[in-house]
Amino acid sequence: MRITIRDHERGILFKDGNYRGNLKPGKHFIIPFSQTKVEILDITKPFYIAGYHLDMFLQDADLCSELAIIDVADKEIAFHYVNDKFQVVLNTGKYAFWTPLEKHTFTVVTISDPEIHDHIDKDLLAIPQLKPYCGVYDIEPHMKGILFFNNILQRTLEPGRHYFWLGFSKIDITKVDMRKREIEINGQEIMTEDKIPIRFNFVCQYKITDALKVVVEVKDYEQQLYILLQLILREYVGTRKLDDLLKMKQEIAAYVLKALQEKGPNYGVEFLFAGVKDIILPGEIKDILNTVLIAEKKALANVITRREETASTRSLLNTAKLMEENQTLFRLKELEFLEKICDKIGHISLTGNSSLLEQLNSLLAIKNS
Template structure:
């Protein structure tokens, strides 16, 4: 609460109840933190792509007297300072760097730039958050095509790996059956469908034929 007496500043009153004398007027000032939302700004990146960037400024009143007396709209002053800081801080980045905002955006430099201007109108800036980075439609379409192609290539690579593993397993199985004929016969019996009539021959065919002619 800022008190004036007959138009002259008396001072800033602390929280609580106060007597008001004749000719005095009190102007309430909200000291709570609040956000100023900066509308999307079209910023040309260093690689020539115009990107729309929006932000929000967390602020509070630091000097109630300056907040009331130095300008008729201190929030507009902070808003304009945030616009300028966004443009100056982000114009030197590429479009890819703007999209990867957490790691490369110079947020600290933006905060300091806006804070120095806001302090002149009694406002304290606590934080600046870059909300949205919107690329042109053709860039978004190209990025989607690239991501789709990469995913498709990954699927094809995994399919090729699975096919290679299957062929390798079949080759190992064929070699095992060649080395063990009895295992091959057992595998053949196991693969026969239910109801199949099997003729099992014990011993060598040639030996059996020679024995039969001798008799």
């Protein structure tokens, strides 16, 4: 019986069910009824014969010379390339591929270690075939990530896309927002040195500088920062009297900010700004202060009035002295007042013996004529 093997084929010869050889392209003659069988395989496809273990064929050196063998162990996967082009991901197992027409190469990686090393092409990690094996984690531009394998701290992840092997390790990433934040204290009641309870509305601004410290070393860091701000504010206000506090709003903010900046590195943060929004007084204290303010303003108004009166009197005195010393100036002043009178009154009758009155009658008589 004649069998023809074409160029893209190979014949696997069996006799009595046992492997006996590899038939190359060409014509071959088989004795009929001799329990001989030929399995023709397409060498563009993986080497596989149902019902037979691959190791049985690999004892043939001639056959092995035409096969690329890859044995993928447990906790490993292999990237299969054909003519340097990625084809498929191979799971645990032994595989054989024909090499006469195509070049087969492999990259074996151990996925028991979650880290993906640099020799792996990162562009391949996003393909659907790798989804069961590879986890994709995105860190936003304003974030940093703290990486844990099996609850063991590894490192800080910078913004970007990160890949890790799945399946044999628990992978956790805690994201930390690195943008500026605010802490507000609203209606915080604090006793001053003179035993007056006042309420504060206070705000401060900060940003995280050490994401690792915030996640690993500080529990509920926002609550701890809030308590720290409360204590510093109480420490300052408790040693000042009410009048001083009302005059020193800027000094309060400067003191609190400096104290926060000294403590900030212990919490992995940097404080940028602090300020007093409001100081709220008890009702009765507010009434007293309003009364004091009104009294102060009235006293100030009286002082100003007296000062103006004194200045006016002083000016009149100086004018009188000048007119006494200079008769011409005196006469000019008389004429000035006379002009003002004449502008407003049409006829004036005066009696008396002073020269001024006589001149005034004379001038009025001339004006009426």
